[in-house]
Amino acid sequence: MHMIDLISKKRDGFPLTQQEIQYIIHNYTQGLIPDYQMSAFLMAVYFQKMTNEEATYLALAMRDSGDVIDLSSIPGIKVDKHSTGGVGDKVTLILGPLLASLGAKFAKMSGRGLGHTGGTIDKLESIPGYQVERSVEDFIAQVNEIGIAVVGQSGDVAPADKKLYALRDVTATVDVIPLIASSIMSKKLASGADAIVLDVKVGHGAFMKTEEEAVKLAELMVSIGRLAGKKMTAILTGMDEPLGHKIGNALEVYEAIETLQGRGPKDLVEVTVTIGSHLMLDSNLAISLDDAKQKLYQALNDGSAYKKFLELAKAQGGDINALKDPEALLAKKRIAILSDKEGYITDINALDIGKAAMRLGAGRETKEDQVLLDVGVDLHVKIGHYIKKGDTLATLYVRDKGIEEASNLIKHAIVIGKEHKDIPLIKRTIK
Amino acid sequence: MHMIDLISKKRDGFPLTQQEIQYIIHNYTQGLIPDYQMSAFLMAVYFQKMTNEEATYLALAMRDSGDVIDLSSIPGIKVDKHSTGGVGDKVTLILGPLLASLGAKFAKMSGRGLGHTGGTIDKLESIPGYQVERSVEDFIAQVNEIGIAVVGQSGDVAPADKKLYALRDVTATVDVIPLIASSIMSKKLASGADAIVLDVKVGHGAFMKTEEEAVKLAELMVSIGRLAGKKMTAILTGMDEPLGHKIGNALEVYEAIETLQGRGPKDLVEVTVTIGSHLMLDSNLAISLDDAKQKLYQALNDGSAYKKFLELAKAQGGDINALKDPEALLAKKRIAILSDKEGYITDINALDIGKAAMRLGAGRETKEDQVLLDVGVDLHVKIGHYIKKGDTLATLYVRDKGIEEASNLIKHAIVIGKEHKDIPLIKRTIK
Numbered sequence: 001m002h003m004i005d006l007i008s009k010k011r012d013g014f015p016l017t018q019q020e021i022q023y024i025i026h027n028y029t030q031g032l033i034p035d036y037q038m039s040a041f042l043m044a045v046y047f048q049k050m051t052n053e054e055a056t057y058l059a060l061a062m063r064d065s066g067d068v069i070d071l072s073s074i075p076g077i078k079v080d081k082h083s084t085g086g087v088g089d090k091v092t093l094i095l096g097p098l099l100a101s102l103g104a105k106f107a108k109m110s111g112r113g114l115g116h117t118g119g120t121i122d123k124l125e126s127i128p129g130y131q132v133e134r135s136v137e138d139f140i141a142q143v144n145e146i147g148i149a150v151v152g153q154s155g156d157v158a159p160a161d162k163k164l165y166a167l168r169d170v171t172a173t174v175d176v177i178p179l180i181a182s183s184i185m186s187k188k189l190a191s192g193a194d195a196i197v198l199d200v201k202v203g204h205g206a207f208m209k210t211e212e213e214a215v216k217l218a219e220l221m222v223s224i225g226r227l228a229g230k231k232m233t234a235i236l237t238g239m240d241e242p243l244g245h246k247i248g249n250a251l252e253v254y255e256a257i258e259t260l261q262g263r264g265p266k267d268l269v270e271v272t273v274t275i276g277s278h279l280m281l282d283s284n285l286a287i288s289l290d291d292a293k294q295k296l297y298q299a300l301n302d303g304s305a306y307k308k309f310l311e312l313a314k315a316q317g318g319d320i321n322a323l324k325d326p327e328a329l330l331a332k333k334r335i336a337i338l339s340d341k342e343g344y345i346t347d348i349n350a351l352d353i354g355k356a357a358m359r360l361g362a363g364r365e366t367k368e369d370q371v372l373l374d375v376g377v378d379l380h381v382k383i384g385h386y387i388k389k390g391d392t393l394a395t396l397y398v399r400d401k402g403i404e405e406a407s408n409l410i411k412h413a414i415v416i417g418k419e420h421k422d423i424p425l426i427k428r429t430i431k
Numbered sequence: 432m433h434m435i436d437l438i439s440k441k442r443d444g445f446p447l448t449q450q451e452i453q454y455i456i457h458n459y460t461q462g463l464i465p466d467y468q469m470s471a472f473l474m475a476v477y478f479q480k481m482t483n484e485e486a487t488y489l490a491l492a493m494r495d496s497g498d499v500i501d502l503s504s505i506p507g508i509k510v511d512k513h514s515t516g517g518v519g520d521k522v523t524l525i526l527g528p529l530l531a532s533l534g535a536k537f538a539k540m541s542g543r544g545l546g547h548t549g550g551t552i553d554k555l556e557s558i559p560g561y562q563v564e565r566s567v568e569d570f571i572a573q574v575n576e577i578g579i580a581v582v583g584q585s586g587d588v589a590p591a592d593k594k595l596y597a598l599r600d601v602t603a604t605v606d607v608i609p610l611i612a613s614s615i616m617s618k619k620l621a622s623g624a625d626a627i628v629l630d631v632k633v634g635h636g637a638f639m640k641t642e643e644e645a646v647k648l649a650e651l652m653v654s655i656g657r658l659a660g661k662k663m664t665a666i667l668t669g670m671d672e673p674l675g676h677k678i679g680n681a682l683e684v685y686e687a688i689e690t691l692q693g694r695g696p697k698d699l700v701e702v703t704v705t706i707g708s709h710l711m712l713d714s715n716l717a718i719s720l721d722d723a724k725q726k727l728y729q730a731l732n733d734g735s736a737y738k739k740f741l742e743l744a745k746a747q748g749g750d751i752n753a754l755k756d757p758e759a760l761l762a763k764k765r766i767a768i769l770s771d772k773e774g775y776i777t778d779i780n781a782l783d784i785g786k787a788a789m790r791l792g793a794g795r796e797t798k799e800d801q802v803l804l805d806v807g808v809d810l811h812v813k814i815g816h817y818i819k820k821g822d823t824l825a826t827l828y829v830r831d832k833g834i835e836e837a838s839n840l841i842k843h844a845i846v847i848g849k850e851h852k853d854i855p856l857i858k859r860t861i862k
Contacts, residue, residue: 011603035465036598037601037602039467040474040603040604044477047478170435171435172435172442173471
């Protein structure tokens with residue numbers, strides 16, 4: 001087999017076999033296929049796409065390039081969720097304890113944030129003492145004990161994907177649905193879960209700008225997961241505005257705690273419960289989606305979800321006394337952004353809000369950046385709200401950097417108009 | 432300017448500006464753009480093509496990456512021809528002296544052969560003593576003195592093209608008409624000629640397999656040359672069978688001498704005179720194509736073309752006594768390939784004939800190979816000939832290598848059938 005022939009084959013629109021895709025990924029990871037052949041191949045994929053089978057072979061080959069977590073020593077069905085990246089998306093912080101409080105097994109390895117979207121691991125680190133590094137053995141033991149662990153990625157998961165992603169990033173081959181799907185699924189398939197819900201964000205704050213693209217991506221990921229033997233669901237959720245109100249690490253933990261205590265914002269609760277309901281069903285912990293939802297709402301309202309959250313924090317070394325007053329975790333310096341007109345909020349550009357939080361220090365522009373845990377944005381408004389001149393649109397929690405830039409970004413991001421607008425949040429479910 | 436943005440722009444189907452193409456070529460040649468970005472760009476060009484303007488900018492940028500020969504110290508119009516590579520194509524050996532004998536200025540830098548097609552420089556070296564290396568000063572002085580010089584490439588012509596070609600070769604981006612056209616034209620535009628005829632070969636022995644592709648390539652090269660201020664003509668000639676009868680270095684010199692003495696095979700004479708007629712007109716040495724052709728035939732028949740050939744050989748150190756008996760330059764060991772049936776010759780696969788000659792040692796499989804000057808193939812038949820069982824189809828001039836393989840290739844290459852076939856040789860003229 002020669003890489004040049006495989007490039008030609010793909011270039012000419014023929015699907016590759018599993019053996020051919022394995023050859024490419026194996027040899028590329030080993031450094032036996034040079035970057036310049038791989039990038040020509042990737043651009044050919046950009047134009048000729050991949051079949052669902054090819055994307056599955058690619059995901060499996062990338063999964064097999066590194067460590068695959070074996071969760072078989074945890075009895076029962078292990079659940080996982082993945083979001084394609086949104087602004088203010090703190091669903092994992094709520095969903096994990098919520099599901100575990102109802103008996104599900106939530107064994108999650110999570111990532112750090114990059115760019116305008118935050119990462120679960122950074123958010124958890126805003127809980128004083130919380131340890132994100134755990135050995136696989138401790139990780140498994142904790143799930144067996146309390147039903148949940150949320151840790152950083154350990155081991156060498158899908159190194160082929162890392163190498164390929166870095167190349168795609170500099171060769172204009174990022175926006176290719178089969179490559180995005182294979183990349184995400186290679187890591188999900190390595191994580192050892194039996195049932196996975198994918199939260200595919202769509203809208204101007206998301207990677208997928210149109211519903212059509214998002215559906216394609218979601219369907220392909222569901223297909224890949226199913227071909228690999230997983231229980232799969234994907235939901236398409238709007239990222240036309242940030243999820244919830246708070247953006248920034250400790251701010252999101254704050255909002256998660258509120259939500260776990262039954263006082264969460266409507267959109268955040270809706271997404272969390274929707275994802276949770278599918279995983280409850282997949283875990284045989286409910287007899288229908290309605291039954292699952294009822295149980296989930298109850299766990300949020302009766303304090304059991306929050307109790308599980310405290311158990312999680314404690315198990316991973318977190319100072320749970322600090323959580324009693326999460327307000328104290330936030331930056332003391334605050335700046336109010338006021339409205340200079342009256343009307344309905346018609347748009348809140350999530351991308352710009354995410355960037356504003358990043359400029360304040362809540363996110364990383366490059367992998368090497370340190371994040372500030374206590375800064376961020378608290379949006380007082382959502383699309384459809386009616387506001388008057390002088391009303392507070394947002395509060396910035398700041399230290400000393402990015403204040404002017406963040407203020408400008410937020411002022412431009414929040415659009416005020418004459419018409420009341422109502423945007424559906426859960427746009428589609430793909431099972 | 433960033434390469435990633437230019438890759439995206441091309442990927443998305445937008446034409447690049449001259450400045451952008453200059454940026455790419457300049458920085459790639461300098462090693463500031465890595466191969467992996469260039470190969471992604473090339474694959475994007477494969478799918479999105481280039482406009483005539485872009486291809487021209489590319490040719491000019493690659494021309495300007497190295498030495499550009501200045502022939503302005505030679506008075507009058509300097510002519511050049513280029514063939515896209517055929518089997519048995521010894522036109523330059525005949526055309527140069529022929530045109531020079533009629534007053535044209537033929538200042539030609541030529542290449543060596545690679546693969547199944549031979550190179551003019553290798554062929555000339557089969558004349559004992561002939562020196563292909565000349566300084567640019569000597570090259571120009573010789574053209575001023577006798578109207579002709581045929582030397583090897585000197586200086587660093589279009590290094591960007593060399594680097595790019597090597598990358599295309601390993602990334603399945605060779606077969607891209609704008610890249611082929613720019614590559615050829617970057618070198619032609621660096622050669623300093625004022626009038627150029629391109630001989631674009633089409634057929635199974637050529638790079639362009641269909642007339643449609645060949646026309647596209649020819650039109651694009653003519654457009655590039657014209658935009659760069661050259662007088663341009665392209666002719667499409669069939670490579671459905673080898674040109675003339677003889678393939679191999681000294682064998683082709685032999686056939687060139689025959690042709691220069693008015694005894695050339697019909698197809699070889701036709702191509703030579705057709706190309707020559709356009710260059711005569713472009714040099715203002717004839718008042719019409721018919722007038723030009725008449726003068727060219729006369730120079731072949733009255734010995735003046737051959738006389739100029741001897742002048743050329745002598746000027747470059749060749750032993751012109753050896754040319755009196757060119758038969759003596761050929762390998763002594765000969766093998767006849769006989770026909771095992773009767774009928775019309777319906778096909779002579781030029782590619783396989785070229786490969787047969789290469790296997791005998793007449794050509795290079797890799798750049799490092801040494802060629803044998805005295806071996807090759809003398810085809811006794813052409814398409815349309817009627818032959819009987821036992822007739823000689825070809826004579827192989829051999830040393831000790833590749834005999835069996837070459838014999839088999841030739842037996843399979845020559846197809847004998849029941850129908851008389853007549854294939855037009857000059858398929859199209861693009862002016």
